[in-house]
Amino acid sequence: MHYTTCSFVTQTHKHSSSGDIPCYPLTMILRRVPRSWASLRNLSHLRGSRRGLSCSTSHSKSDGSSGLEDRADTVIIGGGIAGTSIAYHLALQGQKEVVLLEKTELTAGSTWHAAGLTTTFQGVVNLKRLHYYSLNMYNQLAQETGQETGLHLCGSIRLATTPARVDEMKYQMSRHSQDAPLCLLTTEEVLQYVPIANVDKILMGLYSPYDGHVDPYSLTQAIAKGARRYGAKIVQGAGVEGLRLREDGRWLVSTTQGDVVADRVVNAAGFWAKEVAKMAGSDLPLVPNHHQYLVTSTVPEVKALKKEFPVLRHLEGSFYLRMERDGLLIGPYESSETMQQCNDWVTNGVPKGFGKELFDPDLNRMEPHLEIAMELIPSFANASIQSVVNGPITYTPDLLPLLGPDLLPNMWVAAGFGYGIVHGGGMGKYLADWIQNGEPPFELNECDPLRFSSWTTDDYAMAKTRECYGMNNAIGYPHEERFAGRPTQRLSGAHELLEKRGARMHFHSGWEQPAWFSPSGGKPEYCPSFRRTNWHEAVEGEVERVMTTAGIVDLTPFAKLVVEGPDAAAFLNYVTANKMPKLGRTVISHILTTTGHVYAELTVTRTKDDSFLVVTGSGVELHDLRWLQEQARGGGWKVNIANKTDELGCLSIAGPKSKAVLAKLSPAFEGKFPFFSAKEVSLAGIDMLAMRLSYTGELGWELYHPRTHTAKLYEALLDAGQEHGVGDLGTLALNVLRQEKGFKMWGAEMNLNTTIADAGLMAFVNLNKGDFVGRDAVVKLLQQRPERVLVQVKVDSPEVDPHGDEAVWLCGKVVGNVTSGCFSHHLRQPIAFAYLPPYAVRPGSQVQVELLGDLHTATVLDGPPVLPHTARAKTAK
Numbered sequence: 022m023h024y025t026t027c028s029f030v031t032q033t034h035k036h037s038s039s040g041d042i043p044c045y046p047l048t049m050i051l052r053r054v055p056r057s058w059a060s061l062r063n064l065s066h067l068r069g070s071r072r073g074l075s076c077s078t079s080h081s082k083s084d085g086s087s088g089l090e091d092r093a094d095t096v097i098i099g100g101g102i103a104g105t106s107i108a109y110h111l112a113l114q115g116q117k118e119v120v121l122l123e124k125t126e127l128t129a130g131s132t133w134h135a136a137g138l139t140t141t142f143q144g145v146v147n148l149k150r151l152h153y154y155s156l157n158m159y160n161q162l163a164q165e166t167g168q169e170t171g172l173h174l175c176g177s178i179r180l181a182t183t184p185a186r187v188d189e190m191k192y193q194m195s196r197h198s199q200d201a202p203l204c205l206l207t208t209e210e211v212l213q214y215v216p217i218a219n220v221d222k223i224l225m226g227l228y229s230p231y232d233g234h235v236d237p238y239s240l241t242q243a244i245a246k247g248a249r250r251y252g253a254k255i256v257q258g259a260g261v262e263g264l265r266l267r268e269d270g271r272w273l274v275s276t277t278q279g280d281v282v283a284d285r286v287v288n289a290a291g292f293w294a295k296e297v298a299k300m301a302g303s304d305l306p307l308v309p310n311h312h313q314y315l316v317t318s319t320v321p322e323v324k325a326l327k328k329e330f331p332v333l334r335h336l337e338g339s340f341y342l343r344m345e346r347d348g349l350l351i352g353p354y355e356s357s358e359t360m361q362q363c364n365d366w367v368t369n370g371v372p373k374g375f376g377k378e379l380f381d382p383d384l385n386r387m388e389p390h391l392e393i394a395m396e397l398i399p400s401f402a403n404a405s406i407q408s409v410v411n412g413p414i415t416y417t418p419d420l421l422p423l424l425g426p427d428l429l430p431n432m433w434v435a436a437g438f439g440y441g442i443v444h445g446g447g448m449g450k451y452l453a454d455w456i457q458n459g460e461p462p463f464e465l466n467e468c469d470p471l472r473f474s475s476w477t478t479d480d481y482a483m484a485k486t487r488e489c490y491g492m493n494n495a496i497g498y499p500h501e502e503r504f505a506g507r508p509t510q511r512l513s514g515a516h517e518l519l520e521k522r523g524a525r526m527h528f529h530s531g532w533e534q535p536a537w538f539s540p541s542g543g544k545p546e547y548c549p550s551f552r553r554t555n556w557h558e559a560v561e562g563e564v565e566r567v568m569t570t571a572g573i574v575d576l577t578p579f580a581k582l583v584v585e586g587p588d589a590a591a592f593l594n595y596v597t598a599n600k601m602p603k604l605g606r607t608v609i610s611h612i613l614t615t616t617g618h619v620y621a622e623l624t625v626t627r628t629k630d631d632s633f634l635v636v637t638g639s640g641v642e643l644h645d646l647r648w649l650q651e652q653a654r655g656g657g658w659k660v661n662i663a664n665k666t667d668e669l670g671c672l673s674i675a676g677p678k679s680k681a682v683l684a685k686l687s688p689a690f691e692g693k694f695p696f697f698s699a700k701e702v703s704l705a706g707i708d709m710l711a712m713r714l715s716y717t718g719e720l721g722w723e724l725y726h727p728r729t730h731t732a733k734l735y736e737a738l739l740d741a742g743q744e745h746g747v748g749d750l751g752t753l754a755l756n757v758l759r760q761e762k763g764f765k766m767w768g769a770e771m772n773l774n775t776t777i778a779d780a781g782l783m784a785f786v787n788l789n790k791g792d793f794v795g796r797d798a799v800v801k802l803l804q805q806r807p808e809r810v811l812v813q814v815k816v817d818s819p820e821v822d823p824h825g826d827e828a829v830w831l832c833g834k835v836v837g838n839v840t841s842g843c844f845s846h847h848l849r850q851p852i853a854f855a856y857l858p859p860y861a862v863r864p865g866s867q868v869q870v871e872l873l874g875d876l877h878t879a880t881v882l883d884g885p886p887v888l889p890h891t892a893r894a895k896t897a898k
Contacts (some may be wrong), residue, residue, distance in 0.1 A: 088278070089256050089281055091281055092118065093118045093281055093283045093284070094119060095107075095111055095119050095120070095283060095286075095287060096120050096272070096281060096283035097119070097120070097122065097286075098122050098286065098288055099290035099291055099294070099297075100255065102128075102438075103291070103435045103448060103449070104121050104287070105244040105449075106449025107448075107449045108121045108245075108253040110450050110453035110454075111453045113453075119248070119253040120281060121253060121255045122274070122276060123256065124259065125257070125258065125376045126258075127242065127245055127257065128238050128241045131291050131292060131412060131413055132291070132441065132442075133238050133377055134379060135237045135414075135441065137237045138343075138440070138442065139232060139234060140232040141200075141232060142179065142227070143201075144497050145421065147463055147464055147467075148444075148468070151446075151448055151450075152201065152443050155446030155447045156231060156232075156443075156446075159235055160174070162244065162247065163243065166246045168239065168242055169243075170239050172236075173233040173234050174231055174233040175233045175329040175343075176231065176232050177229045177232035177332035177333070178229075178334070180225075180226055180334065181223070182336070183224070186225075188551040190227045191874035192551050192873055194227070195827045197828040197835050201229070202229070202231070204230075205226070205227060205874070206227070214228070214330055215331065217322045217323065217330075217398055217400055222396070233332065235442065237442050240445075244449075259277055261275070261300070262275045262300075264297070266302075266430065266431075266432075267282070270430050270431055271283060271431065274286060286301070286431065287434070289436060292309040292363070292366065293371055294423075294434070295367070296370050298434075303428070303432065305434065305436060305437070306417060306479075306481070307482070308366075308367055308487075309362070309413035309415045310361070310362050310487075310490045312354075312413075313352070313355075314350055314351060315351055315382075315406055315407075315410075316345050316349070316350050316407045317349045317401070317404035318407040320400050320401070323347055323349060326344075331343075335393060336496075337393075338390055338397070339355075339356075339494045340391075348404065348407060349401055349404060351390075351391065353390030354390075354493035355390070357492065357505075359386045360490050362487060364483055367482070380413070382410075382411045415437055417437035418473065418485030418486060419472075419485070419489065421467050422436065422437045422441075422448070422468050423469075424469070424470070425469050427470055427471070428471060428646070428647055428650075433456070435448060435449075451465065460618070460620070463773055463774055464768075464772040464774045466640070466773075471644050472644075477531065478509075482506075484505040487505065488503055496549075498549035498550065499551065502527065502528060502547055508533050509532075510531075511578075512533055513534070513575050513670060514577075514731030515672075515731040515734075515735040518735055518736065519735075521542075523538045523539035523542040524538050524545075525537050530578060530639040530642060534752060535575060535752065537556045537560055537753045539559065540558075540559055540562055545559070551821065552820045552821050552873075553844065560751070560753045560757060560844075563748075563754035564757050566746070567719055567758060568677075569676070569746075570676050570745050571674055571675060571742060571745060572676055573739070574675070574749075574755055576723065577670045577728065579639060580636065580638060580641065580645065580664075581635075581636055581666050581668075582634075582637070582646060582662060584635055584660055585631055585632035585661055585663075586660040589631050590633075593625060593635075595652075595792065595794065596612060596649065597612055597613075597793065598777065598785065598787065598796075598799070599611070603627060604629070604630060605698055606626070606697060607697045607698065607712055608625050609623070609625075610785060611771075611777060611786070613798070614795060614798075616795070617776045617801075617802050618772075618777075619775055622638075624637070624714070626699045626712060628710065637767075638768065642664070646662065669725050669726065670725070670727065671725050671726075672731065673723045674724070674742075675715040676719050676720065677720055680694070680720060682742040683704070683722060685741040686704045686705055686738075687702050687704050690702075690722075694713050695713060696713055697712075698712075699712045704726075705733060705734055706733075707727070710724075710725040711725075712724075716758070716759050716764060717750075718758060719889075757844070760841065760842070761847050761885060762885050762888070762889045763885025763886075764889075765782070766841060769825055769840045770811060770841065775811075775856075776798075776799075778799065778802040779809060786799060808858070808859075809857060810856070810857060810858075811855070812854070812857055812881050813852060813853065813881075814855055815850055815851070815852050815880050816852065816879045817877050821872040821877075823841075823843075823853040824843075825840055825841045826838060827853075827871055828870075829868050829870055830869040830870075830876055831869065836857060837856045837858065837861070837868070840855065847886050847887050852886060861881070864881050864883035865880060865881060866881045867879065867881075
């Protein structure tokens with residue numbers, strides 16, 4: 022076995038002098054070397070190994086590359102795993118002019134030095150589909166292309182060493198994916214798979230049998246070879262120097278080899294993606310972090326093994342560990358305090374010429390993790406370090422990638438892959454499907470690039486990516502909160518007042534919004550758990566308040582769009598499924614795709630003959646705006662769409678005493694104020710739009726007003742409601758109230774995974790109004806028997822509540838899934854929405870919901886546990 026030296030780049034991006042690292046035993050290095058590591062900047066590693074750790078920065082074209090064409094259907098910027106996969110899948114699907122531009126050579130950037138781990142495990146349910154596709158693709162790629170990829174399907178085991186971690190594993194196991202098999206292992210079973218491990222502290226393992234690792238360099242070359250075979254052109258040494266959007270919606274892409282006009286551009290430029298975005302007039306919240314892993318020389322105990330043991334992930338130790346030939350490879354995720362970021366790359370750009378260089382290694386930062394690794398694999402303590410790799414990996418503020426269209430026309434993003442190798446295959450297929458078909462193949466809103474916007478400053482991105490890296494293996498609780506970078510500029514006008522009143526804030530889309538309030542008014546403690554926790558009784562009090570008197574909830578994070586112009590009514594009638602309302606009225610309407618799937622749910626109010634206020638969820642603000650803008654451009658509609666989200670605040674008051682409170686402040690509420698109507702009113706001297714509707718299912722109004730006046734309005738409502746016992750309401754109680762009334766929520770009961778018929782929302786579809794997007798698909802759906810039906814169930818569970826995505830079992834088989842759930846304070850037990858096969862939805866039918874590894878009896882309800890106030894009023898008459 023022969024080794025050569027490789028120069029590493031220091032943190033100032035200068036090449037260090039060459040030299041070899043002595044092969045000290047690891048225990049000696051941890052004891053003696055880290056204090057004087059500066060002399061060991063250059064580490065030897067294997068050139069030409071299956072990990073492809075080559076130091077070449079040649080700009081020459083590889084076989085099959087071709088010169089730059091002057092036009093293209095799609096130009097992909099970046100020749101790493103992401104860019105090559107997109108090119109492969111677009112060409113495979115028949116797109117004729119696919120051009121990939123790489124500034125130096127394929128894999129330059131983060132791909133070439135990645136550890137190459139592949140896993141079917143993923144906390145985000147639909148991301149599992151990307152992982153599963155990737156593994157299947159990689160397993161067949163060598164046969165398809167003739168290029169070996171170094172794929173090892175040795176499996177992987179996530180190790181639990183604390184009771185909370187065991188709960189997390191059981192929680193994840195309950196969110197079944199039929200495509201990605203998992204099983205729990207006992208301590209003894211872990212030892213059987215890893216006979217050289219010390220399992221004294223191991224409580225349980227989560228085993229994924231078809232996980233493993235792959236050589237990223239060889240894999241990318243194989244994908245590129247397949248892309249060329251299907252007709253894609255890959256041009257290396259073609260750095261992009263400019264991007265200009267033409268009047269016809271195409272992009273002029275200027276490169277070092279000339280210009281090309283593209284129908285669309287995909288930014289897959291890795292840690293250059295932020296700079297590419299800026300060329301186009303956009304920005305991306307991307308921060309490259311330093312990630313280190315080390316490789317040992319031969320370890321006798323490893324060499325003696327008869328088969329490769331699974332990749333190990335020690336979650337409390339925050340590292341992965343696997344075999345590398347006869348040695349070991351260990352990669353820690355360092356703490357938020359010790360890890361290093363390329364902050365200067367964010368502010369000043371990537372150093373010119375940086376490609377396949379690496380940073381100086383720093384074992385000081387790795388030491389705490391390596392000590393735990395020695396406990397887990399005792400033979401590791403006597404191993405010698407063969408190489409240390411320290412390279413940039415680009416993170417987003419929430420660790421999930423950016424995948425989909427930008428707000429700019431025909432600009433697409435595929436960047437921010439903290440786990441790019443395992444995402445690569447599935448990501449390319451997902452994006453190619455979206456580009457070719459005009460809609461995503463399934464719901465993956467968690468990765469939409471537009472979940473971030475102007476509130477996502479560079480400082481925020483750097484704070485959050487540092488937090489994400491340090492908490493890479495932190496326990497993922499339901500309703501989890503992370504606190505770095507908060508608050509942003511997105512604060513309700515009543516933020517200080519709400520905190521003084523004991524609000525525990527929940528963060529989403531840049532906003533701070535009260536999740537629940539401490540009954541004592543003090544600062545609520547954050548106590549996340551997989552079981553009922555400290556907010557349970559507080560939420561019960563808030564639910565009771567709304568049912569008996571009234572509660573006030575801050576809904577400022579709602580996205581608020583104004584659609585106006587001579588075509589406004591016709592446009593909204595065409596792009597949504599319901600008929601647009603008359604002046605002063607409100608409707609709920611859905612945006613459908615051409616296949617009848619639910620892209621969005623909107624509340625639409627007609628404020629003028631040619632003007633509408635469109636309200637949607639905070640998490641889909643730009644997601645929905647993008648769709649409306651695309652439809653307006655594509656159809657040539659004479660409309661203007663303005664985003665008023667940051668200008669307008671929204672408070673809602675709901676409960677039987679809500680009208681009395683409002684009437685005390687304005688005569689507009691003394692007379693009739695019909696359900697789903699809207700009026701311009703003045704409350705406490707503040708002009709606003711009042712809508713008669715409430716997500717609580719109780720008598721209530723939403724009050725849209727200038728955000729600067731929210732505190733004044735909140736105090737006025739509290740003062741006017743004091744005699745009635747009016748108080749605060751958080752989003753957790755709001756969620757309970759809407760589920761008890763049977764109200765469905767976008768992103769849970771309905772999304773791109775569900776059709777409008779699946780979700781039982783045909784009451785909001787008007788087939789008589791004329792043509793609209795998705796109408797033909799809806800007609801066909803109504804001619805078919807449903808394969809699944811959405812119902813509500815009550816669950817026999819004494820301490821664990823469903824939240825969403827839990828498996829539903831019947832006769833030992835998974836037959837459905839929960840979409841959302843909570844503890845019903847009316848029934849005194851959990852309830853859930855669930856999709857079930859038609860044969861299991863008769864009221865009184867029993868199934869089982871899996872919660873933390875146990876199956877709990879669930880009974881299908883004949884309707885919502887609590888009738889909305891409008892239905893109760895009709896029943897009383």
